[in-house]
Amino acid sequence: MSVLRKELFDLPPGVIYLDGNSLGPLTKQVAARLTQLVTDEWGNGLIRSWNKAGWMAQPQRVGDMIAPLLGAPAASVMLGDTLSIKVYQALSAALELRPERRVVLTDSGNFPTDLYMAQGLLQSLDRGYELRIVAPEQVSAALDERVAAVLLTQVDYRTGRLHDMQAITQRAQAVGAVTIWDLAHSAGAIPLALEQAHCEFAVGCTYKYLNGGPGAPAFIYVRPDLIERVRPCLAGWLGHAAPFAFDPDYRPAASIERMRVGTPPVLQLAALEAALAVWTDVDMQALRRASVALAERFIAEVEARCPALTLASPRDPEQRGSQVSFSFDQGYAVMQALIARGVIGDFRAPDIMRFGFTPLYLDEGDIVAAVDALQVILDGELWRAPEYQVTQAVT
Numbered sequence: 001m002s003v004l005r006k007e008l009f010d011l012p013p014g015v016i017y018l019d020g021n022s023l024g025p026l027t028k029q030v031a032a033r034l035t036q037l038v039t040d041e042w043g044n045g046l047i048r049s050w051n052k053a054g055w056m057a058q059p060q061r062v063g064d065m066i067a068p069l070l071g072a073p074a075a076s077v078m079l080g081d082t083l084s085i086k087v088y089q090a091l092s093a094a095l096e097l098r099p100e101r102r103v104v105l106t107d108s109g110n111f112p113t114d115l116y117m118a119q120g121l122l123q124s125l126d127r128g129y130e131l132r133i134v135a136p137e138q139v140s141a142a143l144d145e146r147v148a149a150v151l152l153t154q155v156d157y158r159t160g161r162l163h164d165m166q167a168i169t170q171r172a173q174a175v176g177a178v179t180i181w182d183l184a185h186s187a188g189a190i191p192l193a194l195e196q197a198h199c200e201f202a203v204g205c206t207y208k209y210l211n212g213g214p215g216a217p218a219f220i221y222v223r224p225d226l227i228e229r230v231r232p233c234l235a236g237w238l239g240h241a242a243p244f245a246f247d248p249d250y251r252p253a254a255s256i257e258r259m260r261v262g263t264p265p266v267l268q269l270a271a272l273e274a275a276l277a278v279w280t281d282v283d284m285q286a287l288r289r290a291s292v293a294l295a296e297r298f299i300a301e302v303e304a305r306c307p308a309l310t311l312a313s314p315r316d317p318e319q320r321g322s323q324v325s326f327s328f329d330q331g332y333a334v335m336q337a338l339i340a341r342g343v344i345g346d347f348r349a350p351d352i353m354r355f356g357f358t359p360l361y362l363d364e365g366d367i368v369a370a371v372d373a374l375q376v377i378l379d380g381e382l383w384r385a386p387e388y389q390v391t392q393a394v395t
């Protein structure tokens with residue numbers, strides 16, 4: 001059965017959107033839901049809506065909607081804050097589970113904010129921690145008894161290279177290391193089985209493949225058997241066992257609620273909750289097959305028609321997430337020219353052109369049309385136009 005459901009998305013006419021891996025598009029139910037929230041729940045309900053409209057329960061309710069997409073059980077996923085914050089929370093908790101160890105292992109393909117948050121945390125702890133950054137292929141070999149925690153992004157944001165979550169988690173646990181998976185480019189893109197993988201922590205954002213909208217909150221998963229041992233370093237009042245007791249001393253909630261920090265972003269969560277409706281009845285294995293088919297078609301068309309571009313992603317679809325990257329030294333200008341023609345992908349320095357494949361709203365016709373535009377731009381060297389040479393703040 002096809003997973004295609006374009007009619008649920010509000011894409012502008014004439015646009016082929018190959019950037020859902022960076023910011024998912026608007027879905028049709030979101031605008032009406034936000035209007036209702038603003039006028040009824042906020043406008044009329046005012047502060048009563050924290051109870052009456054279920055605002056306070058929203059972070060976990062939405063967590064329970066996302067859990068099946070992660071292969072996680074109910075009550076194991078909490079929404080809130082940004083992914084950078086969730087990385088910090090998870091790593092801090094992981095280190096406390098291995099107090100005698102001093103190494104955090106990560107790889108050079110990780111997204112910079114994950115590295116920066118780790119650096120900031122280790123510096124604040126000031127206990128001689130080392131952040132060990134190895135090549136992605138070296139992660140398994142670098143796991144040893146000194147590693148307290150391994151912090152990895154499953155799908156590389158630049159190349160789409162996919163880590164084997166199950167194998168690395170097993171290897172980490174064999175040497176006693178705690179595993180934190182960043183699923184920023186996995187959630188909603190590939191089938192996930194957190195419960196089966198048995199990793200301790202996972203984090204991710206919801207504005208990429210989950211279409212939650214710009215600024216949508218992040219999620220954190222904690223393996224249920226660990227939750228009562230996990231100490232929240234960001235001991236905010238809404239993670240307290242009884243926030244409205246206003247107790248001067250912090251006592252964490254017994255459940256995943258302890259990973260909450262402060263007041264939830266109600267409007268953003270409502271947009272996300274409405275956007276999640278598109279996942280009803282989506283078979284993630286079928287989605288994966290469709291994503292691989294789109295990516296394979298794209299690679300074949302580009303290599304046949306645009307020989308100046310070099311594939312920067314793994315050729316084996318089993319080793320890739322749901323994006324394909326090509327390198328080209330004028331990649332930024334080419335991408336600007338593509339965007340001007342309604343084919344939207346993005347660019348990552350120094351020379352990576354990124355294309356995301358989202359089978360809920362893309363079909364093979366879109367892929368062929370996107371490569372048609374790319375070929376016209378390259379054959380005619382249209383990217384040389386001065387307006388495509390100006391680098392904008394967000395690439």
Ligand SMILES: *Cc1c(COP(=O)(O)O)cnc(C)c1O
Pocket residue numbers: 082083084085110111113114153157182184185205218
């Ligand atoms: C997109 C992304 C982020 C973004 O973090 P924010 O705090 O939401 O800005 C972090 N890590 C990875 C791996 C990402 O892909």
